[in-house]
Amino acid sequence: MTDLTLPETTIRPVLPAAAPPVWDGATWIGEIWTDALDLDCAAARLEHAEGFERARLLVRTDAGPLGFVDLDITDGAVDVRRLRALAARFPAPAPVPVSSTPAITVVICTRDRVSMLQTALDSVRAVNYPDVEIIIVDNAAATDATRRYVEALADPRVRVIDEPRPGLSRARNTGLLAATGDVVAFTDDDVVVDRHWLAAIARGFARGESVTCVSGLVPAAELRTPAQAYFDARVGWSACLRTRVFEWAAPPSDIPLFPFAVGHYGTGANFAVDRAAVLRLGGFDEALGAGSPTGGGEDLDMFFRLLRAGGALVYDPASVVWHRHRASSEGLAAQSRTYGVGLGAWIAKIACDRATAPQAFSTALLRAPEFVKYLSYSASTAKPAEELVHLLPEGLTTPAWRSVLAGFRAYRAALREGRDPLPLAVPA
Template identity: 55%
Template sequence: MIALRLERPMASPVAPEWSGAVWIGAIDVAALAAAEGDAIALADSEGYALARLLVRDGRSVLGFVELPVVDLPEIGGSIAVDDLVARVRALATPVVQPEPIHLPSVTVVVCTRDRAEQLRSALTSVLAIDYPAFDVVVVDNAGATDATRELIRTEFTDPRVRVVSEPVPGLSRARNTGLLQATGEIVAYTDDDVVVDSQWLRALVAGFARSNDVACVTGLVPSGELRTPVQRYFDDRVSWSANLVAREFRLAEPPADLPTFPFSVGEYGTGANFALRRTDLLALGGFDTAFGVGTRTGGGEDLDIFTRVLFAGSALVVEPSALVWHRHRSDLGALRAQAVGYGTGLGAWLMKVALTPAMMRVAIRRTPSAVRRLVDKRGGTLESGTAAAATGPELQKAPEVDGVDWAKAVSKVGWVELLSVAKGPVRYLRQRWDGTGLIDPLVRRVALARR
C-alpha cells in the first residue's frame, strides 16, 4: 500500500545511465507520521538505485538520509516506510527559530547570461515563494542574444519581475547592478541554475532576526540532481551542500573548530544562496568587480564579500532552513572548467587578502592551517560524501561508463583546481590594472538616499 508519493525538486533532462545515481527529494516528519502504508512512491525514479531525502520539520532541517530504491509492481521506484522512519529517528532535533515579528521587504536578484531554459525554472520557483513583500530583479549580464528579455516579456509578466542589462561581463558587476536596482530592505541573491524552496525568504529573514549586528545570511544549497558521477564527485567535495547546523560568525569570536577562521572557505555558504541588508552592502561598496565568473579571476566574489562582512565588524549567519536546490555540472568538461574558476578565484582572493593589511595580519597567524586545508582538497573519490555518510549506505566507486574510468578521471579534477590557484594572483592584479573595484562612492550615496 502506497503511503505517500514524493516528487523531485528538480526535473532531470534524461534518465541516469550511471549505476550510482541517487534520486533526490525531501520529506516532512509530519507527513511521514500521518502516512498509512508500507511504501513511499518516488516519482521519475527509473534508473536510480538509491534515494536521498532531506528531512524537515516544518521549515527546520533535520538532516539527510539515504535508502535503497525498491522497484515494486504497479508502483515503480519506492522506499520502505519502516526503514525511513528508523533513519529519521536517528537524526538530531534542531532548535526551531521563531518567525520574526517584522518581515522586511526583499529584492531577489538573479544574475544570468544566455541560459534562458535554466532561468525559467529558477524564476518559476522564486515567484512561488511564500512571502508577503518581495520583488525580483533579473540581471542580463552581457547576453549574446535577447533570449533572457524575451523569456521575461512572454512568460513572466508578473509585475514583481523586472529585467535590467549589465553590458560588462562579470558576476560581481551584475550583482552590483542588481543591488543598485533593489528596493527591498534585504537583497537576496541566487543563481539561474537553482530551484528555491517556498520558505526561502522567511528563513533568510529569520537569520537576520537573530541579532541586530547580522549583515549577511547564507543558506543550505543541497544537490538537486545526482544523475552522473561528475555530479556526485562535486557533491562529495563541497561543504556548503551539507551545512546543517545554524551558526553565527563574528570576527571577535573565533570558533574553536575552524582553525583558519575567518578565512574558512566553504563554511559560510556559497554565492547561490545568500542575502545582505541593502544598506550594509552599499556601505561596504557592493561587490568587488575584480572577482566573479566572466572576469579573468573566474570566481571568488562570494569569498570576498563574506570576509569583508566579518572584517567590518558585522555578523554572518548560516541558516540551513533557507534552502536552495542546485544543479551541479553533469559532464567532465564542465566540471574541469568550474574547477579552474574555483581555483583561480581562490588564488585571486588570497592575493587580495595579502594586499589588505588588516586581513594579512590575521592571515599570517592562520597560514599553516590554511595550507594544510588547501592541500587536503586535492584528488577525491566517488564514495559517499558528507551529506549522507552518517545516515546512508556507502556508495561503490563508479564503474566505467562509456569506456571512461570515472573514478580516475574525476579524481584529477581536484589537482586541476589546486594548480589553478597559482594563476589567481596575477589575474587579480590584471583585473585591478583594468580599474575594477567597488561601487563609486557617489553612486552609493545616491542609492542609499533612495528607498
C-alpha cells in the same frame, strides 16, 4: 505537509531529471517532511525514478532540516519503515519564530540560459513570502531572449535589467543598485529555491541588529552523472545542518583558521545581504567572479568583508536552495578550474592587502598544524572517489599553491582590465 510530498505516499523529485541517469551510482533527490512519516504505509513511491537504484531524501520539519537519508529504491519506491528509523536518529532543531518580514529583493544574474532561468524563476515566484520583488539581471547577453521571456510573464513583481559589461560582480552590483528591498537575496539561474527560502532568510536577519548577511543550505538537486556526484562531494555545500552565527570578534573554537576559513560561510547560490551594508563597503569586487579572469571568489570576498566590517553572518540550513551541478565532464572540468582559481584569487587579494595580510600570515603561522591539516583535507576532497576515477576527466585536482599562483595572476589581469574592486564606493 510539504509541497513535494503528495497524497498516496508519493514523493516528487526536487528537480525532474533532464535526462535518464547515465551510470549505476546515480541518486534520486527529494525531500520529505516529518508529518508525512506518520502515514500508515510500508512504502513511498518516487516520481520519475526510472533508472535510479538509490534515493537521497532531506528530512524536514517546520523548524528546519533534520538531515539526509540514503535509501535503496525497489520497484520505484523506498521503504518507509527504514526511512522512519533513519529519521528518528536526527536531533530536532529548536524553532525560531520570524519576528519581522523585511522587504526582500531577489536578484538572479543570468546570461543566455533561458531554459534554466525558467525553472529557477518559477520556484522563486512560488516562494511563500509577503513582500518580495524579483530582479533579473541580463548580463552581456547575446540576444534579447531573456528580456522577452521575463516581460511575457507579465508578473508585476518581476523586472529585467540589462548589464552590458560582462562579469557576475558587475551584474550583482547592478541588481543591488536597482533593489528597493532592505535585504537583497542572491541566487543563480541553475537552482530551485525552497518555498520557505525567504522566510528563513528573514528569520536569520531577526537574530540581531548586527546581522548583515544570511546564507544557507545548497544541496544537489540532481545526481544523475558522475560529474555531479564528484562536484557535490568536493564542495560540501550541504554538509552543515546546524545554525551558525559568525562574528569577527568571537572566533569559534572549532574553526582554528577563522576568519579565513571562508568555506564555512556559504556560497553564492544562496545568500542575502543588508543592502545598505554592502553599499557602504563599495559593492562587489569586479575583479572577482564569473565572467572575469578570476572566474569566481566574489561571494567569499563579500562574506569576509562584511564580517571584517563588524557585521554578523548567519548560516541557517532552513534557508534551502537546491543547485543543479554541471552534468558533463567538460562542464565539470571548466567549473573545477574556475573554482580553484577564484579561491586562489581571493587568497591572493588577502595576502597582498596591507590591511589583511598581517593577520592572514600570522594565522597561518600560529595555526600551522591546522593549516597543514586544512590543505591535506582540501587535497583529499579534490580527489575523485575510487568508483568515479575512471568516469571523470583527468586533471581535476590542482595543488593549492598552483591555484593561488593562478589566482594571483588572474586577479592582476582583472585589475589591468580596469575592473574596480570598490565600484560603488562613494568618493570621499
